[in-house]
Amino acid sequence: SRRERVRAMFYHAYEHYLESAFPYDELRPLTCDGQDTWGSFSLTLIDALDTLLILGNVSEFQRVVNVLQEGVDFNIDVNASVFETNIRVVGGLLSAHLLSRKAGVEVEAGWPCSGPLLRMAEEAARKLLPAFQTPTGMPYGTVNLLHGVNPGETPVTCTAGIGTFIVEFATLSHLTGDPVFEDVARKALKALWKHRSDIGLVGNHIDVITAKWVAQDAGIGAGVDSYFEYLVKGAILLQDRELMSMFLEYNKAIKNYTKFDDWYLWVQMYKGTVSMPVFQSLEAYWPGLQSLIGDVDNAMRTFLNYYTVWKQFGGLPEFYNIPQGYTVDKREGYPLRPELIESAMYLYRATRDPTLLELGRDAVESIEKISRVDCGFATIKDLRDHRLDNRMESFFLAETIKYLYLLFDPDNFIHNDGSDFDVVVTPYGECVLSAGGYIFNTEAHPIDPAALHCCRKHREEQWEVEDLMREFYSRKKTKKFALKRDPERGEGENAKDPEDASSEKAGERRNSKKSSHSLLSCPSQSFNSKLAVLGQVFLDNT
Numbered sequence: 001s002r003r004e005r006v007r008a009m010f011y012h013a014y015e016h017y018l019e020s021a022f023p024y025d026e027l028r029p030l031t032c033d034g035q036d037t038w039g040s041f042s043l044t045l046i047d048a049l050d051t052l053l054i055l056g057n058v059s060e061f062q063r064v065v066n067v068l069q070e071g072v073d074f075n076i077d078v079n080a081s082v083f084e085t086n087i088r089v090v091g092g093l094l095s096a097h098l099l100s101r102k103a104g105v106e107v108e109a110g111w112p113c114s115g116p117l118l119r120m121a122e123e124a125a126r127k128l129l130p131a132f133q134t135p136t137g138m139p140y141g142t143v144n145l146l147h148g149v150n151p152g153e154t155p156v157t158c159t160a161g162i163g164t165f166i167v168e169f170a171t172l173s174h175l176t177g178d179p180v181f182e183d184v185a186r187k188a189l190k191a192l193w194k195h196r197s198d199i200g201l202v203g204n205h206i207d208v209i210t211a212k213w214v215a216q217d218a219g220i221g222a223g224v225d226s227y228f229e230y231l232v233k234g235a236i237l238l239q240d241r242e243l244m245s246m247f248l249e250y251n252k253a254i255k256n257y258t259k260f261d262d263w264y265l266w267v268q269m270y271k272g273t274v275s276m277p278v279f280q281s282l283e284a285y286w287p288g289l290q291s292l293i294g295d296v297d298n299a300m301r302t303f304l305n306y307y308t309v310w311k312q313f314g315g316l317p318e319f320y321n322i323p324q325g326y327t328v329d330k331r332e333g334y335p336l337r338p339e340l341i342e343s344a345m346y347l348y349r350a351t352r353d354p355t356l357l358e359l360g361r362d363a364v365e366s367i368e369k370i371s372r373v374d375c376g377f378a379t380i381k382d383l384r385d386h387r388l389d390n391r392m393e394s395f396f397l398a399e400t401i402k403y404l405y406l407l408f409d410p411d412n413f414i415h416n417d418g419s420d421f422d423v424v425v426t427p428y429g430e431c432v433l434s435a436g437g438y439i440f441n442t443e444a445h446p447i448d449p450a451a452l453h454c455c456r457k458h459r460e461e462q463w464e465v466e467d468l469m470r471e472f473y474s475r476k477k478t479k480k481f482a483l484k485r486d487p488e489r490g491e492g493e494n495a496k497d498p499e500d501a502s503s504e505k506a507g508e509r510r511n512s513k514k515s516s517h518s519l520l521s522c523p524s525q526s527f528n529s530k531l532a533v534l535g536q537v538f539l540d541n542t
Contacts, residue, residue, distance in 0.1 A: 002357075003408040005364055007055055010048075010401045013376040013392060017044050020375055023071060029376035030390040038088065038394075039080040039145070041072055046092040047398035050445055053103045054402060054414060061103040065096065069116050074124050077146040082131045082139050083161040085124060087226075087443040088394060090168045093121035094175075095445035101424070102413070102434060110427055113175055113455035125172055125181055137187035138162045138208040155209040159202050162188050163227030166234035166243070167441045174452040189234075192227065193246055200253030201269040202227070218269035219258055221280035226442040229285060232292050237439045237449050247293075262301040263322050277323050279309065281316035284339035288346035296350050303343055307359055313383040314366040316340055327384065335379040335391070336371060338399035338444065345407045349415065360407045367400075399444035414438055414446060426454050 013027070021027040021034025025043035028035055037043070045064055052061045097117035101107050108115055130148035131139040140149050141157040166189060169181035195211050196202050197218075204215035204223040220228060228250060235244035257272040258264045264283060266276035284306050290299035309320050316339075319331035341363055348356040370386050371377045377396060378388040406412055413420075416436035424431045431454035438446035 002361060002364060003405060005368075006401060006404045006408060009364070009368065009372075009377070010051065010055060010397060010405070012372070013397055013401075014048055016376040017048075017392075017397075026394055027376050027392045028390045029373050029378045029392045030388060032375040035391075038084045039078050040076060041074075041085075041089055042068070043088055044392075044394040044397060046072075046096075047088055047394040047443065049092060049096045050099055051397055051402045051405075053099050054405060054412060058103045061096075061099075062105055065100065065103075065105055065117065068093075068120070072120065074120075074127050074145055077144065079142050079144050079150065080127075081161075082128050082141060082143050083158075083164055085128060086165055086168055087441055087445075088398070090121050090125050090128075090172070091441040091443050091445040091447075092398070093117050093124065094168060094171055095441075095447060097121065098433075098448045098451050099446075101422070112424070112431075112433070112451050113177075113426055113428070118175055121168075122172060122176055122178075125169065129180065129184065132184040132188065134208045136191045136208055136211045137184065138191045138206065138211070139165075139184075139188060140208060155207045156205050156214050157208050158205050158215075158223040159192060160222075160224055160226045162206070162208070163192050164230050164442060166230050167237060167439060167447060170234065170238055171447055171452060175455050177455060189227075189231070189243070189246075196250075197269045199257065199270065199272055200249060201257060201267070201272070202250075203269040213269065216269045217266045217275050219266040219276075219280075219283070220254060220264050220286050221266070221283040225282050225285060229289055229442055232289055233439050233441075236292065237447065237452070244293075251293075262298070262305050264302070265322070277321065278328060279306070279320040279322055281318050281320075281334065281337050282339060284316060284337075285342055288339075288343035291343075291346045291350045296347070299343070299347060300351065300353070303340075303347060304355070306340055306343075307355075310340060310359065310362065310366075314362075314370060315380055315383050317383050332382045332384055333380055333389070334383050335389075335393055336367060336377060336396045336400050338395060338403050341400060341403045341407065342440075342444070345403045348407055357407065360404055363404060395443060402444050421450075424454070428455060 016029070016032070017027040017034075020032045022045065023042045024034030025037045025039065025041060026035055027044065046068065049061060049064055049068075052064065094117075097115050098112055100115065100117065101111065112118070127145045128139075128143055131141075131143040133149075134140065134155075138157065139162060140153050140155065141161050142153055143149055165185035166182070169185035173179050173182035191211070192202055192206075195206065195213070201218035202224065203213040204217045204219075206213050215223070218224070228247060231243050231247035231250070234240060235247065254264065257267050263279060264286065265274050266278065267273060268275050287299035287303040287306070290296070290302070306316070310316055312325075313327070313334075315334035316337065317327040317332050317334060319328035320326070321328050341360065344356040344359045347353065367377060370380055371388070373388070376392050379391045379393065381387045381389040406414055409415075413434070416434065418435050418437070421435035422433045424433050431450070433448055433450050433454070435450055437449050439449055440446050
């Protein structure tokens, strides 16, 4: 019954967005109209797309895919947040692309390595790349989608705005074969790591030109949060030990300097002295992140602290003064954020503790009672007197509703334990998909980790594998073949013999690429023998 209430909440908000606000980015629920906020992308539609499928509405998913293909244009003279465009637009389009087949969309040959939504995600991401052209590799916070970085753009960017790209950009690189996206995301992550303080903490804002910390408050909340989240999720998605070791080092410093009685405070990044004894609502993602690394006991204790704040106000105020036990002046609002519900969903998967369902129940009751209006759900401007603000952020449909629904829907395909999966034939061989282990980006867009093993990461690798396979089969005196048709070979009567087609260029390819790309070190591990189960990648010899 709670699940169905959440479903009804979604459609109350979604249908009023379509009726009153589309094609604007967001709904203004008090005046029943719309506004552009983060660009001009029909953002709520992109953000809500994968939620439609999680609720089981394949027909509306298919309709919206067509609407987005026809109506969204990124070649516009708009100053856009690099961070928000990545997590909402690029992440939303990538997730929808990878879920298209499950939603009954007729996918093109070569999917998931090609497709219209993937091309849209790539186009949007390319518009963000000029922001990364800095001496440090850390990106500017804002970019003009038509002209690049404005000449007078501030070089000061928050830590999360630098370190929250690896999930989307690595997925793009693996699917498209263009390494530039993953490369810039990794460079930005490592730049932050390089400039951490001697006691192992990072601050809140940094100058991306000089690498000098402008705001030196260290914590786990606003301005920093998703940097830590993406170290963990990037490590799981890419099976990357370096990213995980970076997070675990940060985690030690965070516990040493910011943790007090299962709360996390803000401290000075160089000295470790307390600068702000406050809890921010954005910090409520932390117990969910702790659960991903197996630290469930600490996660539950911190979650229960945060839950007491929810019960005190019927929501989480943006800032909560821990010693005083009350809100902070001008930070009393609750814009229907998902973070505490997100942690409840993760922890319920790990523990089945009924307390977590009680939080879900309380969230449904609070949001319905305080925030529901005729045209949707409104941001709560002040939790003390329940005054409302004329805004419904797109993350309400992308995250808050999604995590609530998944908390109450244990049999949803997102929770697949690997017992069910699809085998898809790609130009590179068979590929296992939909086996579970989905990685949510920080806007709650699920990425199927298995999809990253369906497509060649680098074209050079493919050429090298072709040469190795050709050599192997020639020794066996069997028919020679290419793993992938080179577009230059043509088709039908005009097609060249694979050996002839490659022998002319293989030498020059290898020579031209030898300086920047090493040969494959383990060619025997064929890509189509990899599969992902619960986020873990296994080879056929393990």
